[in-house]
Amino acid sequence: MKKPKELLSAFEKSVYEATAKIPCGRVTTYAEIARKIKKPGSARAVGNALNKNPFAPKVPCHRVVKTDGTVGGFASGSEKKKVILKKEGIQFNNEKILHFNEKFIKL
DNA sequence: GTCGTGACTAGCC
DNA sequence: CGGCTAGCCACGA
Numbered sequence: 312m313k314k315p316k317e318l319l320s321a322f323e324k325s326v327y328e329a330t331a332k333i334p335c336g337r338v339t340t341y342a343e344i345a346r347k348i349k350k351p352g353s354a355r356a357v358g359n360a361l362n363k364n365p366f367a368p369k370v371p372c373h374r375v376v377k378t379d380g381t382v383g384g385f386a387s388g389s390e391k392k393k394v395i396l397k398k399e400g401i402q403f404n405n406e407k408i409l410h411f412n413e414k415f416i417k418l
Numbered sequence: 419g420t421c422g423t424g425a426c427t428a429g430c431c
Numbered sequence: 432c433g434g435c436t437a438g439c440c441a442c443g444a
Binding site for chain 1: 439440
């Protein structure tokens with residue numbers, strides 16, 4: 312038996328796990344996910360993990376946005392991200408989320 | 419071990 | 432509001 316090589320680092324797994332916990336119709340921020348996994352300040356690394364997102368669509372990476380209420384980025388395009396979130400019940404004003412404080416869920 | 423890159427954040431002008 | 436800088440972390444080459 313050979314050692315099952317880790318395709319992903321523990322850090323990235325934690326990111327997907329935390330992201331998968333986001334309920335429908337709600338959004339969270341990269342910083343909150345980073346905080347949730349006990350690695351505050353690693354918002355940038357969180358973005359890197361979601362960009363790879365090998366668990367998509369199991370992991371709703373589109374529910375993760377920036378701290379200022381903007382959609383941030385998305386592997387398939389920020390436009391697509393907004394469309395998906397609109398279907399979830401989130402509304403937008405250009406790149407900005409409406410009622411962000413209301414939709415934002417703290418992990 | 420070092421460098422470059424990135425879906426980030428906060429501060430400053 | 433828009434644009435720029437510096438700081439931050441993790442990964443791949």
